Amino acid sequence: MSAEERRESAVRAAVTEFARGGYKGTSTESIARRVGVSQPYLFRLFPNKQALFLAAAERCLEDTRGVFARASEGLEGEEALHAMAAAYQRYVIDEPDMFQMQMQMYAATAVAEVDGDTEFGERLRAGWLRMWEDVHLVLGADVDETTTFLAYGMLANTLASLGFPAGHRVWSGFYLSARPVS
Amino acid sequence: MSAEERRESAVRAAVTEFARGGYKGTSTESIARRVGVSQPYLFRLFPNKQALFLAAAERCLEDTRGVFARASEGLEGEEALHAMAAAYQRYVIDEPDMFQMQMQMYAATAVAEVDGDTEFGERLRAGWLRMWEDVHLVLGADVDETTTFLAYGMLANTLASLGFPAGHRVWSGFYLSARPVS
DNA sequence: ATAGTTAGTGATTGAGCAATAACTTTCTCT
DNA sequence: AGAGAAAGTTATTGCTCAATCACTAACTAT
Numbered sequence: 001m002s003a004e005e006r007r008e009s010a011v012r013a014a015v016t017e018f019a020r021g022g023y024k025g026t027s028t029e030s031i032a033r034r035v036g037v038s039q040p041y042l043f044r045l046f047p048n049k050q051a052l053f054l055a056a057a058e059r060c061l062e063d064t065r066g067v068f069a070r071a072s073e074g075l076e077g078e079e080a081l082h083a084m085a086a087a088y089q090r091y092v093i094d095e096p097d098m099f100q101m102q103m104q105m106y107a108a109t110a111v112a113e114v115d116g117d118t119e120f121g122e123r124l125r126a127g128w129l130r131m132w133e134d135v136h137l138v139l140g141a142d143v144d145e146t147t148t149f150l151a152y153g154m155l156a157n158t159l160a161s162l163g164f165p166a167g168h169r170v171w172s173g174f175y176l177s178a179r180p181v182s
Numbered sequence: 183m184s185a186e187e188r189r190e191s192a193v194r195a196a197v198t199e200f201a202r203g204g205y206k207g208t209s210t211e212s213i214a215r216r217v218g219v220s221q222p223y224l225f226r227l228f229p230n231k232q233a234l235f236l237a238a239a240e241r242c243l244e245d246t247r248g249v250f251a252r253a254s255e256g257l258e259g260e261e262a263l264h265a266m267a268a269a270y271q272r273y274v275i276d277e278p279d280m281f282q283m284q285m286q287m288y289a290a291t292a293v294a295e296v297d298g299d300t301e302f303g304e305r306l307r308a309g310w311l312r313m314w315e316d317v318h319l320v321l322g323a324d325v326d327e328t329t330t331f332l333a334y335g336m337l338a339n340t341l342a343s344l345g346f347p348a349g350h351r352v353w354s355g356f357y358l359s360a361r362p363v364s
Numbered sequence: 365a366t367a368g369t370t371a372g373t374g375a376t377t378g379a380g381c382a383a384t385a386a387c388t389t390t391c392t393c394t
Numbered sequence: 395a396g397a398g399a400a401a402g403t404t405a406t407t408g409c410t411c412a413a414t415c416a417c418t419a420a421c422t423a424t
Contacts, residue, residue: 173329
């Protein structure tokens with residue numbers, strides 16, 4: 001297998017492992033195991049653990065953008081909004097690793113920032129902004145709509161992280177299409 | 183100093199340290215240093231590291247509730263909403279440790295849940311729900327208003343975690359009173 | 365065929381860290 | 395005064411983990 005293909009597998013494995021264990025709580029060993037490769041070899045593919053996390057985080061943002069893009073294809077305004085909300089709901093249910101990776105990424109960015117590591121944050125802000133721009137465009141360049149949509153998304157991530165079960169009162173203020181299946 | 187007083191200091195120190203380093207990324211040593219006490223003594227005050235984190239997380243939620251309660255005193259509806267938004271803004275600026283602790287808590291809860299640790303999540307859901315109920319009551323028991331208010335709060339936490347500076351476009355869809363100072 | 369490159373491994377190192385055990389100091393109450 | 399409790403310490407253990415080093419196997423192009 002080519003190094004490039006391995007890197008791809010590694011990123012995927014990293015998303016899963018980091019999502020479940022967090023940055024510090026995940027060993028490079030566990031990622032290597034999931035890839036099916038020796039732990040030291042990961043360090044041939046990525047210069048260090050942080051670079052691997054960054055790649056996983058960026059992948060996660062790109063995937064989310066992809067979900068929105070596919071859901072909103074050919075739609076606009078209110079229709080696009082509901083389609084994206086519904087798609088994100090399914091996405092979160094089908095691949096819980098993805099939104100958990102998001103949460104781990106927000107937490108890790110804050111830590112990196114405290115450590116004086118600016119590049120980490122910059123890369124992730126850029127990725128997040130691309131998502132923002134996508135949504136903004138789809139929602140007719142309406143800033144308020146964009147903000148509200150993303151706000152609901154973040155609250156959903158939070159409630160899901162905390163493990164509030166589907167059907168709990170805290171979900172009752174969501175569009176039906178944005179609630180977990182009840 | 184009495185054990186109870188020390189415990190109080192420890193919780194405060196834990197909020198700061200965990201907020202900046204995350205759960206796994208923070209050593210009990212660093213917390214002990216901040217308290218001004220030896221590392222092993224922390225284990226007299228708390229059974230283990232997780233219990234200390236839990237206490238810090240619960241404190242953080244209680245503090246946030248307090249901010250909302252004080253801001254909305256004597257107000258209701260729209261007025262209360264804006265007062266709370268403004269107060270939360272100041273709070274996040276004055277004490278960034280607090281919202282960062284929130285993010286660390288969401289990330290850590292997801293990890294605990296994966297590890298099959300149910301009690302951790304239960305305690306934090308209970309704390310979060312108390313906050314939800316408070317806001318709900320103040321906003322005239324309007325579920326949609328409550329959800330929207332908290333959604334904006336969560337988006338604000340996220341953007342702040344990512345380090346988007348005041349004045350950035352991503353903040354432009356917020357109530358003026360909920361934006362970081364520009 | 366063989367030189368060079370690319371993919372991959374095993375062994376190790378050095379640091380950091382939660383938790384325990386065994387001990388000491390400082391109050392406090394009669 | 396002095397016994398008991400409460401507050402606090404030093405030393406240590408046993409583990410985990412990122413990263414490096416030195417090495418091997420397989421492919422590829424002349």
